Structures are given as C-alpha cells and as structure tokens.
Amino acid sequence: MCVALVTILVAPGLLLMAPTSRAETASWTFAIYVAADNSLEPYWETTTLPFLQAVPASDDVNLVAMLDMKSTSTIEIVKVSGSTVTTVATYAEMDTGDPATLTWWIDQATTLWPSTNFGLSLWDHGFGWQFICSDDTSESNINMTDLESAISDAGDMIDVLAFDACNMAMAEVAYALSLTDMVQYMVASEEYGPGDGLPLDDILTILVDDPTMTPQELGAVMVEEWGIHYGKTNGGRMTLASIDVAEFGARMGNFNNWSARMMDMLPTYQSYYENAVQKSHAMTAIPYFVDLYDLAYNLLDQSGITDATLRSLTTQLQSDVLAYVVDFAGGPKMDDCGGITLYWAADNDWGWYGADYLDTQFAADTGWGDFLTELHA
Secondary structure, X not given: OOOOEEEOOOOOOOOOOOOHHHHOOEEEEEEEXXXXXXXXXXXXXXXXXXXXXXXXXXXXXXXXEEEEEOOOOEEEEEEEEOOEEEEXXXXXXXXXXXXXXXXXXXXXXHHHOOEEEEEEEEEOOEOOOOOEEEEOOOOEEEOHHHHHHHHXXXXXXXXXXXXXXXXXXXXXXXXXXXXXXXXXXXXXXXXXXXXXXXXXXXXXXXXXXXXXXOHHHHHHHHHHHHHHHHOOHHHHOOEEEXXXXXXXXXXXXXXXXXXXXXXXXXXXXXXXXXXXXXXXXXXXXXXXXXXXXXXXXXXXXXXXXXXXXXXXXXXXXXXXXXXXXXEEEEOHHHOOOOOOEEEOOOHHHXXXXXXXXXXXXXXXXXOHHHHHHHHOO
C-alpha cells in the first residue's frame, strides 16, 4: 500500500493550527496519547498506525495522536485520514510520564479538533493502580493521583477513556476517574494485553460508518470487537470491559460499607477470607489483582461466613459490579470474571508496594488501605 505522508515543519514550542476544515465541529475526535518512550515504541509503526490507516477518512471523525518515541528527541502531533498521515506540529522532547503533558495533549486535541464527543486513548504499559504511561527518558510515569489531576486540570469532558494497556480495569483506577467528574465511560482490560492492543481498524471503521453513536455505544463496540478480534488468544485469558464511571462513583458508598464490615469481621473470618481469595480469579501477570465479582462470589461461598450484614453487603457488591460494568468480553478462561479487579496483596507484595498503595485516594477514602494494613499486621 502506498502511504502519503504530509509533513509540516514548525519550530519547537510553536503551535501550528490545524487545517481550516477543523473549524467545523465533527461528531467525534478520537485522540491517542502514544507514550512510546519505552519498549513499546515499535508497535506504533507496525500495528497501531496501520490500524488507523485502514479506517476510511471522514469529516465526522477526527483521528489524531501525540507521539513520544524513545528513539527521537521530539514530540509530534499527527492526524490520520485514511492512508494520509499529516504531521500537524513538532515540539521539543516532553515527558509523557508527567501529568502536565497529558493535560496539555487533552487541551490541544479538544481545541484543534472540536467535536460533539471526545474519546481519549492512553497507549502504553499499564500496571493498574500503580501507574500508566511510563517514560524511560525521564524515568517517570503517571500514577492514579497524577491521572486524576491531569484530567481535572484539562477540564474537558472525556466521553470514552480507553486504556490501550494492560491491567487497568481496576476499582482503584475507576475511582480516580470518578473523582474528576470528567469521564463518562472507561474501557480497559483486567488482564495483560497483546502488543496489537485495541483493534482500532475495526472499532473506528464502525464509528466512521455511524458517527452518531453515543459514548456508551462506542464503548460497547470496543468491547465487542475486542472479543471478536482476540477470541481465544493468550490461552483464552483476554478481557475488555466498558465501565460507567458515574455509576461506579454513585455506588462507592456500598463498597465503603462492605470494606468496613470486612474489617470488622477480620478477626473472626480471616481464614475464610484467605480461602475465598485463593479460589478467586487472579490476573496472570499480577496475581494480586483479583476479580471483584468473583471475590464476592467466593466470599459468599464460604459457609463459615455467617454474618448477615457482611453477606448482604457482599451480595450488593456483586449487584453493583453488574450495574456499572455495562459491557464485558472475556475469553473462555475468564467466564468467572465480572470485568473489574481489586488489589488484594499477599505479604511480600504488601511489603514492596503497601506504602505506595496507602498513598492512593482509593485506599484512604474507602478504608480498603486500612483493611489491607490490618490483614498484613
């Protein structure tokens, strides 16, 4: 395939306005934050860019990306329209592990490409509550407090926030997003993901064919196309979920009550808790990330847990997961999963990462940090 590449050179730090057609408001802008200043750099050229170029050009859907590569000392903003890749602006090196850079990109994308709906993809390594978007040059990354501040400081509504990264479908991550009041739907995987990432060729072609789709509908398309694309890949351990962030936040009171009751009953039920965790679905790469729905199921399956209040709150926890995880696709090894995980550290992991976890807003606000602290005392 012959690829047309249009390059517009600008001095570092100088913003070049987009083509005049961008003055018209499109239905969607889908902006990718390509934090590839690390081992994932090759996947932009070999996979993600070809996926984008396979999507038909459309005036109703803007496909744009900010690129930070390990092999270069610049940042580029590009727009992809069919096979044509236009370099809109070039800047001096930035730190994509700095939340201020993410804020800047959200501002640029929403200003240069105004649209009715805005989708943002964070493209990089992901380690759940610990961090997203690592930058090897700067030796930095974005933790959940950083992510919350980056989105809040930008102040632009993100209708769909897709984590094109491993292990980001966590309660701790969803909570950070809920605190911003700026994210409608979060699309993420409980498990590790393949290098190909989101099958954006299929997902965005469907969006171009129907640019009037709602944010919930786009999240559903992402989940469905992920399931079709990967099927039984990775031994059937592929997952993707679309989470209603506002619904998640609205139900956090139930989680807090459950967390408090788990703490109250810890001296009585600790052995039952441990049995339940051992039976619950743990993620392959990070076994301390446990599926929340399956954890609740296995707690209820412990006949020795007889406290009526704890059992009622655990049942409510399952109902809540079913309410805010609005779409879920999982391979055959993920049938017991509900689409979102919770951190349940073993002794060694708590010794390494416990102090960092206690710094998260989730740990402080929900009492879950206190529970894990007492569990490992």
